[in-house]
Amino acid sequence: MLEAGNVSINYGKRRAVVDVSLRVAPGDLTAIVGANGAGKSSLLRALNGTIRPSAGEIVLDGKPLSSYSRRAVGRRIAVVTQESLLAFPVSVLEYVLGGRYAWSGSGTWGWESERDLEIAAAVLRQTELENFSGRLMNELSGGERQRAVLARALATEAGILLLDEPTANLDLAHQASMLQLVRAHCDERAAGAVIVTHDINLAAEFANKVVLLKGGHLIAAGTPRDVLTEELLSEVLEIKVLVDAHPLSGAPRITPAHELRR
């Protein structure tokens, strides 16, 4: 269980996040939605200790996050960011094995154990990358590479996943399969996940909790149906939107309505 209590983050005089509280419970997939600069990524970065909050506290399993070593945090919280090109060639397998670093002990002389290799093989299967294990990361397509980033996060066996716009560079099919994997991970392993995304429809479809941020303030939090309303979204995103039900899933479906502004 990861909890942010009244967290504020300041960059100099700029207040990026103001007094936000958030709870990441097992099985929850929480989407943070907001305009650019709303403080979504800052909040996410505070949740794993990359950024120290200026006020408030992050609590992980009952203890302040700052009291954990980096390695201990790495075993409990995994981060998925947007894939990027790497300066050195590295195979997909090696990349994914990086997720096992926090578990390394002195028994293997700094090398991966058999168990590490088994876990890597399992997550590669899970992300349908088993045939890519020997390929180099930079040779993969954007979608494959993003799956490898997710595979590495899964390899940490962390109970909490933080995803920062993981679908931004993906096509429609890959966006959905990415979130399906995360959703399945939350359901089957009782993991908690927080996803920062601009894709409100994906959030509506897969998340069971949505948090709306505007100018660093928490505007609303709750189920997609409660939070993703025309009024709230129009306020947060500063653009008029239409919300109806998705014809198949019944989840809220958001359509921007630029022309209606006139």
Place this chain on the structure above:
Amino acid sequence: MAWSRSPAHFIPKLLSKDNVNQTATTIGRNGVAFERSARATLRKTLVVCGALAVILILISIIAATLGSERLPFVDMLRALFTAGANTGALTATQRAILFDIRLPRILLAATVGASLAASGASYQALLRNALAEPYLLGISNGAAVGTMVALVFLGANEWTRPLMAFGGALAATFVVYRLARGRAGATPEKLILAGVIVTTFQSSAIVFITTLMDATRIRSFTFWLLGDLSQATPRSIWIAVASTIVGVAALTLKARPLNLMMLGERDAFDLGVEVERVRLQVFLAASLLVGVSVALGGSVGYVGLVVPHLVRMSTSGDNRLTIPAAALAGASFVVVADTLARTVIAPRELPVGAITALIGAPLFIYLLKRR
């Protein structure tokens, strides 16, 4: 790249021109697929390092026989294995040449090579750029300034020189890191510019200190600046050997977190690496290696570029293998280069740095153009 799967074979095959070219092009396009068995393991590391250690010993023994006074091979071996006891295998002069001049020099060459190659590999990982190299980054020059300050102002004590060189290397490392660092690692442009700025600044310091010296010492100094291993003595060599072992071991122990930092510091932090601490430890160890090697052997260039590159190309990019293997291969490389330096125009000598630059500069250009 089938050959890379059996580490025991990579060395002879590496020497064949075809293979070098082939790997160079495949790596240039970011490599071909390699199988799971090709990944570095503890066993593979031990095999590769063992093979490289044997090669280093063989090269060193051959180097010991070569020179203005050729030592008979068998007699020399006998003298070596009886640790210098007077068995009558060699004459007194020959024994003095072997134990007081040649062996210290070979040991110094080996430690300088190991230090520069291992620190080069680490700088490359830390700056996330395969062009990082202690000499090109101005770190060797920083160590040179430290050495000269110690020599001119503090008296030529055996300990002050390496210590001041260590300090100079550390200062240069921090400055270069601050200048070159960017969010996505150091771009080659920034890196080279940072190196140029640091180098020129220190060159002016070197010129300034040189003017304070008396004229007779200046020549030997310019020689030393390009790498001069002839000053090795049986006493001073142990400082180099000890610091090299400590430094290379420290870097090897940090190789796994370095692997992750090489792919991005923020990712490494997320995965549980104490990034700041590892960076500091690597800076300290690498600066120690560069500092001591420069204090005793001058600035030998390009070793830290050539050797890690060849090791990565022929085995793996995993620092757990690259760093110790580069240390051993670097040792052999500089022993060979120094043997050439003292034999090709005998009885006169070339600075060993001239030989390594002759090999390294073209490779640097190649790497720069390949991107």
